Amino acid sequence: MRFQTPLIPAVLIRRYKRFLADVRLMDGQEVTAHCPNPGSMMGLADPGLPVWLEPNDDPKKKLKYGLRLIEVDDALVGVDTGAANRVLRESLNVGEIPGLTGYDRVLPEQKYGTGSRIDFLLQGAGRRDAYVEVKSVTLSRRPGLAEFPDSVTARGTKHLGELAAMVDRGHRAVLVYLVQRTDCATVSVAADIDPAYAAAFATAKEAGVEVLCLSCAISSERIDVLGTLPYETAPAGRR
Template sequence: MPADTPKVKQPMRLPQPMQRGTLVARYKRFLADVRLDSGEEIVAHCANPGAMLGLKDPGLPVWVSPSANPARKLAWNLELVELPTGLVGINTAHPNRIVAEAVASGAIPELAAYESCRPEVKYGERSRVDFLLTCEGLPDLYLEVKNVHFSREPGLAEFPDSPTERGARHLAELSAMVAAGHRAVMLYLVQRTDCSRFGLAGDLDPRYAAAFALAKAAGVEALCYDCALSTETITLRQALPILPAGDYI
């Protein structure tokens, strides 16, 4: 992107009209019973395979969006949880779209020099990297994106909220890309506005924390950005500092 091109953060728009309700139960990982403010009770798709600690308690206010596919069995998607400190995005299908918009608009300075961004490119042994960024004269950049919604200490966002063997494998494969002469970046996207720093939940998944430390030593770069959220849009907002390893492992 040319240096004189304005870096405008583009919002990712949520399907409308959103409906507010109360969480009755989240179960079978991908299902959530919600009582809408209108009184109607629905079953929503919960696009989040994690533990959702602190975000799945019955009685929490939530927001659901209509499915774009009228033939789908579940007509609603669970999108946001409303906490006293603000909205939290729990839909793990959104971070890649948010990051793609931010990369395209040059809103992530660490990635702004690259001209091409391709999603879902095969790499490693059995994976697809979220994005492959390329530019003549620069090493290829392999970019993985992780959704972050977990916080148990005020101001601290953490990842993961449950063991993730797949996440540890991604870190190892990014390390292999660095060894092959490329750049590799792990970007943690915090879908909440009430956190000012980021760390790893090493007590919940020590294997992931160890894999992260090995990846960092191998030259894998780590970035963390949070989001501005509303019931209409989600936008990448600002960089958050990542705590030193000794502070979270």
């Protein structure tokens, strides 16, 4: 996924109200950028961190910059949660995701469950429908380990139950953890942050929900799926 416009460097001053971030551009000008991430952004919101912004000239948008990347200890982290779906869709469309190839149709945002939408419904002749839910992973509290979630997510817990219900109806259900950071080699659930999510995750896996962890290649020009990562079954947390 190529960014629509070239990113420009800046320095984070503060992130607040979840969706706002004050930053300092390289010329010293201070501006407010849109922060497209509803999570806690634990470890990614410290003042002084280098960031990368995407400018826009849309007259309908009040904020002229969007926060896209943050640099932490020489690693790049993609903080736009919406980008995860766009990145994965590009790879699904060209059949690059292991275990999710051979489908003729990639249908985004399909209704299912109770008032929910699945990120992608994959359909193909002679194949079971595959319901694919994507989670953007940015948290890392231990070197090399990516964790999800970074805050309590009742919505995420609900999705796990709905994925398990799809398996019960004879379909495939795949939970994709897309790790939007360049310094992680394994993935796990942050059970200490959201015990209810961790319990629902274990139940979903036992019911047959598949878990697929993917790494990303990230630069100031684009974000692309790089490969698969192993899932660490032991509960994550501070060790």
